[in-house]
Amino acid sequence: MYDSDITPSQKEVPMGTDRTSAAVEENLKKALVEMLVLALLHEREYHAPELTQAIAERSGGAVNVVFPYAALYRMIEQGYILELPKRKAPDGRRRQYFAISEAGRRYFQETWSVYKRFTAGVDRLVASACSEREESKP
Secondary structure: OOHHHOOHHHHHOOOOOOOOHHHHHHHHHHHHHHHHHHHHHOOOOEEHHHHHHHHHHHOOOOOOOOOOHHHHHHHHHOOOEEEOOOEEOOOOOEEOEEEEOHHHHHHHHHHHHHHHHHHHHHHHHHHHHHHHHHHHOO
């Protein structure tokens, strides 16, 4: 394929860049998983499988985190959560529980504030841009 065979819209997305809705969803999930985990840990201590189940249930199925361990261990390193001694879970298995630290509470509040401001701005922009387009249609 030659450059002349490529439409302007095809040139905008570099080769190998995945712009599907699934890829967008995955990127959003990566950006928000820490905030979601910290929000849940405000309530109580959780083990990893409980966190994945709670995220899915409490988000109405909109967010599914299959493997939360990378985020958990990253937050342990950053001091946002604590790794508690293993103990018997309600299912009878010994599980590693996690709790939020004071630094994690502060980080959550900062992240939650940024998230609300950012999403409100995105909503405003999209609503105004889309309403302007609808108004300009004949």
